[in-house]
Each structure stands twice: as structure tokens, then as C-alpha cells.
Amino acid sequence: MTEKNTETKKTTPEQVEEDRALDLALRPKGWDEYIGQKKAKQNVQIMIKAAEKRGESCPDHMLFHGNSGLGKTTLAYLIAKEMNAGIRITSGPAIKKSGELAAILTNLSEGDVLFIDEIHRLNKVCEEMAYPVLEEFNLNLMVGNGPMARTVDLNIPRFTLIGATTQLALLSGPLRNRFGATFRLKPYSKEEIEKIIRRSAEILGVKIDEESIKDIAERSRFTPRVANRLLKRVRDFAEVEGDGTINPKITKKTFDSLNIDEKGLESGDINILTTIMEKFDGGPAGIKAIAAAANENKDTILEIYEPYLVQIGFIKRTSRGRIATEKAYNHLEK
Ligand SMILES: Nc1ncnc2c1ncn2[C@@H]1O[C@H](COP(=O)(O)OP(=O)(O)O)[C@@H](O)[C@H]1O
Ligand SMILES: [Mg+2]
Structure with a gap:
């Protein structure tokens, strides 16, 4: 992964520098804390x-x-x-x-x-x-x-x-x-991610309501590390813009300011989708062609962007290449 990506992408599941301390603090210490x-x-x-x-x-x-x-x-x-x-x-x-x-x-x-x-x-x-x-x-x-x-x-x-x-x-x-x-290891269910966020908020000592937990879970790519990282971002906003308590207004403000949409997609993901839609008529398109047209590294697409886009049903992999699904069109039209 390049420097640029670790800096700009908030929902990447890879461990980045700022995660190290957080991972350590929030890492489950017993089987009962290991959700899912x-x-x-x-x-x-x-x-x-x-x-x-x-x-x-x-x-x-x-x-x-x-x-x-x-x-x-x-x-x-x-x-x-x-x-x-x-x-x-x-x-x-x-x-x-x-x-x-x-x-x-x-x-x-x-x-x-x-x-x-x-x-x-x-x-x-x-x-x-x-x-x-x-x-x-x-x-x-x-x-x-x-x-x-x-x-x-x-x-x-x-x-x-x-x-x-x-x-x-x-x-x-x-x-x-x-x-x-x-x-x-499988992607987590929404309920499992919500549980993880609830536990993490408790450890971090931050007050959070159920709606905000859902909002964060929805954008977490069903990945614990991303969920924890987003929680921390929202907490920062709550401390600076509010009284430290997380509520849906603060949560929304955080995601707007970080440019993370309701599915947890960021500009990089959107770029891949719109490339397939606009430059390849929705596909099928080969991964190399998409990478070149989107001006992205092929491996970054394969490892970071595509797994989640496939998981949420926005991209379909076929023998002739990648296809942008109707679900993806509907999402981007909103
Ligand atoms: N099942 C789980 N329940 C609760 N928290 C988890 C769980 N799996 C991962 N986490 C959290 O996500 C962070 C990243 O997990 P980690 O084990 O480092 O992932 P990986 O090694 O697969 O990249 C951990 O610090 C931990 O806080
Ligand atoms: Mg690891």
C-alpha cells in the first residue's frame, strides 16, 4: 500500500500507524471478549x-x-x-x-x-x-x-x-x-460489530447511544479494526465539537467531514465504481484495464477496494471481468 492511501483512506482495514496504540488497548483479553x-x-x-x-x-x-x-x-x-x-x-x-x-x-x-x-x-x-x-x-x-x-x-x-x-x-x-x-475468518455481522463498538466505547470511557453505534457499524466494512478506528474519530469530534458524548449529530458531522458515505465508501471506492460505470459501460472489464483507467494500483484494487465492494454486492466478478451491479448504480444515484 502506498503512503497516499494510508493517509487518505479512513476505512482501510490494514493496520496504519495510528491503530497500534488503539489495537493494543482494545484487543480482547479473553475468549468471552472475542466477539463472533x-x-x-x-x-x-x-x-x-x-x-x-x-x-x-x-x-x-x-x-x-x-x-x-x-x-x-x-x-x-x-x-x-x-x-x-x-x-x-x-x-x-x-x-x-x-x-x-x-x-x-x-x-x-x-x-x-x-x-x-x-x-x-x-x-x-x-x-x-x-x-x-x-x-x-x-x-x-x-x-x-x-x-x-x-x-x-x-x-x-x-x-x-x-x-x-x-x-x-x-x-x-x-x-x-x-x-x-x-x-x-469471516466478515462480522452487523450485530457483532455493534457489540464490538459498544465494548470499545466502554473501554475508551465514552458515552454513546444506540443509533450512533448503528451508524458507525454500518460504515465499518464489518471489520473490527475499522469500527474501532471510526469510533475513535467520532470521539475526537465529540470532544472538540460537543461535550464528549457521541450522538447521531456528531456522528454525521464526522462522516461528512471525512467523506465517508453510509456504506463506508470513500472517494477511492467511488472512483473504482464510477470508472467501471462510465469508462466501461458498467462492465465487464478486466482488472488491469480498470486499474489503468482509474489510475490506481492493481494490487490495491484487489486487496483493499474490491473485496468489500464484492461483499456488499456492488461489484460482481465474472469470467469476463468485473461488473458494476444495479445495487451500485442505485447507491451512487442517491
Ligand atoms: N472478534 C473480535 N472481537 C472484538 N474485537 C476484535 C475482534 N477481532 C478483532 N478485534 C479488534 O480489532 C483489532 C484488529 O484485530 P487484529 O487481530 O489485529 O486483526 P488482524 O490481525 O486480522 O489484522 C484488535 O485490536 C481488536 O481490538
Ligand atoms: Mg494482524
Whole structure:
């Protein structure tokens, strides 16, 4: 994602700088605070309990996929907590050399959780080095070079790898197969997002009425991180323009001023839609052509704009390209 996007787009589900402190403060600290995702939650808890019952030090490796901001990192923390385990956090792009991965692995303790975020971006050399580790907890290290080179086999303590990815399709088959279970995090329902906003407002100590909760939920892209970020924006407005209490008037003012419409769409989303409508007669149009005509990066469209536009039924993906739906036309006419 480019600088420009993180600065201008308020409803992007990706973590931006201002989210870090907020994420930390609002992150659920127990299963009961982790709203929704019932299936993933249940299955994960069963995996942990079953491993315990068998007397194993930790459950199988787990993979979580789903859009940014849906709660993958939070789940990893909750799992480590439930396991009473230590957690090591890293990410695919952060591990540049195999030596770095070896250092992480050899420093793990029995029963630890290793969380690798954006695991689809782990480089090939590291990935291949990880295979025997994930299967047999055996690390084959190359020591020295030239004629003096030899391999040493190291035993790694049993641990649980938790991988997270926004792009399951970019994960290689062999890596995917080494996870004992794969879970997809789903978009949240309106009611679930409302619950999350209610809880967050309580933690932030801000008064908010039910109508405002609904207004924020509607614009949140059904993504907890976005909901929390919007809540914070509205709170800022309430503090500066009012007495700190959030009401529908303040909420409306905030969204008007930030240019976020009732569906949570911003200028970038509207640009994609109007491009398909005006330059391609509503489609079908190929993604590359849309990107060029809208003057947007293809990957940004695929990762940021399109998933939500498809989810709310404004864009339809067909074998011949993207189509703007009647729903989208109706929305933009208003
Ligand atoms: N199920 C949930 N219930 C309550 N809050 C959640 C939930 N999932 C995510 N959040 C909130 O959204 C923020 C982003 O979640 P995170 O786990 O960092 O998402 P991801 O790792 O998938 O990008 C967290 O700080 C947390 O406050
Ligand atoms: Mg995360």
C-alpha cells in the first residue's frame, strides 16, 4: 500500500500507524471478549483441549486467513494465553535470511507459540528450511562453506506455529499442507460489530447511544479494526465539537467531514465504481484495464477496494471481468 492511501483512506482495514496504540488497548483479553467467529473459536479450543488430554505439550500448527483487521493476531494471543504458553511474534517479510529463522527456532521453548504474520511473504529458502521443522521438529543447518561445509541436525522443542495471511492463494501447497488446521475468518455481522463498538466505547470511557453505534457499524466494512478506528474519530469530534458524548449529530458531522458515505465508501471506492460505470459501460472489464483507467494500483484494487465492494454486492466478478451491479448504480444515484 502506498503512503497516499494510508493517509487518505479512513476505512482501510490494514493496520496504519495510528491503530497500534488503539489495537493494543482494545484487543480482547479473553475468549468471552472475542466477539463472533464462533466456528474458528470452537475448533481452536477443541484442538487445544485435545492436545492437553493426550499429554502433548502443544496442539498442531494452525493457519488463519482473512482480510486485515478481522482478528487474526488477536486470536494468536488468545490461543497462547489458553495454552499458558509463551508467544514469539514475527512476520514473513521480517525474516530475511535463513539464519534469522534458525535463530528464532532455536530460541523457542517447549510448548511455545510462534506467530508468523503475513506468512505468504516468507521467502523460499526460509520456507524450505521450515518444512522438516514443522513436521519433525528437526532443523537441518548448513554450517561452513566450500569443501568444509556440512549439515548439522538440531532438535527443536515442540511448538505450535500460528500462521496468518490475507492472501491464502499466495501460500505454497507444501507449506499449507503442514498446518493441522486452516481457519477462515469471516466478515462480522452487523450485530457483532455493534457489540464490538459498544465494548470499545466502554473501554475508551465514552458515552454513546444506540443509533450512533448503528451508524458507525454500518460504515465499518464489518471489520473490527475499522469500527474501532471510526469510533475513535467520532470521539475526537465529540470532544472538540460537543461535550464528549457521541450522538447521531456528531456522528454525521464526522462522516461528512471525512467523506465517508453510509456504506463506508470513500472517494477511492467511488472512483473504482464510477470508472467501471462510465469508462466501461458498467462492465465487464478486466482488472488491469480498470486499474489503468482509474489510475490506481492493481494490487490495491484487489486487496483493499474490491473485496468489500464484492461483499456488499456492488461489484460482481465474472469470467469476463468485473461488473458494476444495479445495487451500485442505485447507491451512487442517491
Ligand atoms: N472478534 C473480535 N472481537 C472484538 N474485537 C476484535 C475482534 N477481532 C478483532 N478485534 C479488534 O480489532 C483489532 C484488529 O484485530 P487484529 O487481530 O489485529 O486483526 P488482524 O490481525 O486480522 O489484522 C484488535 O485490536 C481488536 O481490538
Ligand atoms: Mg494482524
